[in-house]
Amino acid sequence: MIALIDQWASPAPDPRKVAWIGAQDYAHRGLHGGGTPENSRGAFAKAIAQGHGIELDVQRSGDGQPVVFHDDLLDRLTAQTGPVARRSAAQLGAIALAGTAETIPSLRQVLAQVGGRVPVLIEVKSDRHARIAALCLAVRRVLEGYTGQHAVMSFDPRVSRWYWRNSPHTVRGLIVSEGEDRALVGKLRRRLSLWHARPDFLAYDVRDLPSRFAAGQRRRGLPVATWTVREAEHDERAEAYADAAIFETGDARQATAGSEAQA
Numbered sequence: 001m002i003a004l005i006d007q008w009a010s011p012a013p014d015p016r017k018v019a020w021i022g023a024q025d026y027a028h029r030g031l032h033g034g035g036t037p038e039n040s041r042g043a044f045a046k047a048i049a050q051g052h053g054i055e056l057d058v059q060r061s062g063d064g065q066p067v068v069f070h071d072d073l074l075d076r077l078t079a080q081t082g083p084v085a086r087r088s089a090a091q092l093g094a095i096a097l098a099g100t101a102e103t104i105p106s107l108r109q110v111l112a113q114v115g116g117r118v119p120v121l122i123e124v125k126s127d128r129h130a131r132i133a134a135l136c137l138a139v140r141r142v143l144e145g146y147t148g149q150h151a152v153m154s155f156d157p158r159v160s161r162w163y164w165r166n167s168p169h170t171v172r173g174l175i176v177s178e179g180e181d182r183a184l185v186g187k188l189r190r191r192l193s194l195w196h197a198r199p200d201f202l203a204y205d206v207r208d209l210p211s212r213f214a215a216g217q218r219r220r221g222l223p224v225a226t227w228t229v230r231e232a233e234h235d236e237r238a239e240a241y242a243d244a245a246i247f248e249t250g251d252a253r254q255a256t257a258g259s260e261a262q263a
């Protein structure tokens with residue numbers, strides 16, 4: 001019965017739309033570490049050179065532009081402090097990353113760099129209490145005319161739903177972490193998020209695999225990418241229970257040690 005409700009409330013995508021998701025693995029915030037900052041043009045260049053897909057994060061600048069940066073605050077990765085949203089894209093583009101010559105790039109700059117050579121998974125960072133339409137629209141505007149394989153995804157089911165309504169051809173994903181929320185209430189919450197989001201694929205916390213929820217969605221046609229694959233055990237889980245890995249190398253594991261426990 002629940003599978004029938006899933007199919008009605010959140011139909012599986014056309015396989016042709018999402019086949020590319022599982023065709024390769026994805027470098028988490030680019031191939032960073034060893035002096036190359038996360039979500040930097042240098043990290044993306046390394047991923048492209050090795051033929052890996054790219055996972056990256058976007059925040060909205062103070063003047064409404066999507067910039068590639070994981071945190072909502074500048075403090076961890078730069079010598080500046082305060083919210084990303086209080087700086088313009090031009091101001092952010094002049095801020096050095098982790099004491100290097102790299103600076104915070106815009107999404108438009110990164111897509112121009114990638115140029116369709118590898119697929120890109122774009123995580124739209126969202127505060128569950130914030131309005132998401134402005135950031136979703138800003139990302140959609142940058143994606144207009146971009147012909148390379150790409151998808152948007154978020155923990156916030158409202159993001160995927162926005163794209164379902166306003167940009168149905170865009171591949172959209174729901175990021176899921178079960179964490180300690182595995183009791184009945186958590187299972188219900190995940191189901192409601194799925195039905196609201198109507199995603200084309202899931203990006204699942206590797207620590208939660210195997211998962212009955214993820215397996216059920218995968219069986220009915222939603223590809224599952226898994227994050228963040230850092231260890232041999234994670235590789236085995238990704239191989240057995242997912243279609244693609246969002247991974248970090250050894251150097252990158254050290255570089256993101258202080259980051260949030262998010263995709």
